Amino acid sequence: MMQSDLAGKTALITGGAKRIGAACALALAGAGADIVLHYHHSSEDAEKTADSIRSRGVRAWPLRADLESEKETRGLFEKALDMTGGLDILVNSASIFPDSTVDSFTWAELEQNLRVNTWAPLLLSRLFAAQERFSVPEDPPEAAKLGNIVNFLDTRITDNDSKHAAYALSKRNLFTLTRMLSVACAPGIKVNAIAPGLILPPPGENEEYLEKLRHTNPMRRVGRLEDISSALLFLVANSFITGQVIFVDGGRRIKGSMYGV
Ligand SMILES: NC(=O)c1ccc[n+]([C@@H]2O[C@H](COP(=O)([O-])OP(=O)(O)OC[C@H]3O[C@@H](n4cnc5c(N)ncnc54)[C@H](OP(=O)(O)O)[C@@H]3O)[C@@H](O)[C@H]2O)c1
Secondary structure (H helix, E strand, O other), X not given: OOOOOOOOOEEEEOOOOOHHHHHHHHHHHHOOOEEEEEEOOOHHHHHHHHHHHXXXXXXXXXXXXXXXXXXXXXXXXXXXXXXXXXXXXXXXXOOOOOOEOOOOOOHHHHHHHHHHHHHHHHHHHHHHHOOHHHOOOOOOOOHHHOEEEEEEOOHHHHOOOOOEHHHHHHHHHHHHHHXXXXXXXXXXXXXXXXXXXXXXXXXXXXXXHHHHHHHHOOOOOOOOHHHHHHHHHHHHHOOOOOOOEEEEOOOHHHHOOOOOO
16 A cells, blocks of 8 residues: 555544644545544644634544543544544544653552553543454455554653653553554554654644753754654554554653653
């Protein structure tokens, strides 16, 4: 399948209203896919992004769900199936990124990180894989029929993020799950991940945050949204890569700790 040939395909993107999720939704839409655009609080951004998706000549369905709730997560998937009749691509981008340290986070804080950043992607992946279209075939399906799950990790899974300990645990779990699911979901579905480095300042921070941390990667740059969305299109188009993580981080994972501690 060529990168630009997603015509007739459908994708569910969590956290798709703005920022990286929206960039991924627009890239998949630009390649021809219809998009179920999940959001939680950002309804206005979701409507705007949905309009931009539709202006590319494909369909868009914004759907709200709190991914901390298992019930709402399951409900999201059911509604997405009703809208589309079946999903070909699942992008787990929604995430929380609260401060916490290993000597002080509470179970409630850890649980919240795990629910949104690990459990919701797993639940959605299970529901995605349970679709009839992916029932285990006798022969491996042709490349064009392969399903795709892409999870969003973080380059920090490779070292110790002392300021976001519970978050780091949740993303590290999602890394392991990506590998487990790549085996469990084969041969009908590929499961891969993207681990961004410095792309956008976290919600509440401004460009200064990025400038201060630019030197933490060998490329001494801030990555662009296109650097992420092109990695996504590549993973979706490739028929033989599964269980893989693409670090889009300017080499940050090799250099070491982001905060020097
Ligand atoms: N930005 C970076 O440079 C960077 C670096 C490393 C890794 N990443 C990873 O890349 C992915 C995208 O990054 P991002 O910066 O675009 O993410 P983000 O802005 O921090 O979060 C994306 C979306 O997650 C949704 N979300 C949060 N809690 C939710 C909940 N309980 N239920 C449902 N949705 C919820 C929010 O939706 P609403 O706004 O609709 O509420 C939010 O817009 C994330 O997985 C992140 O960890 C990003």
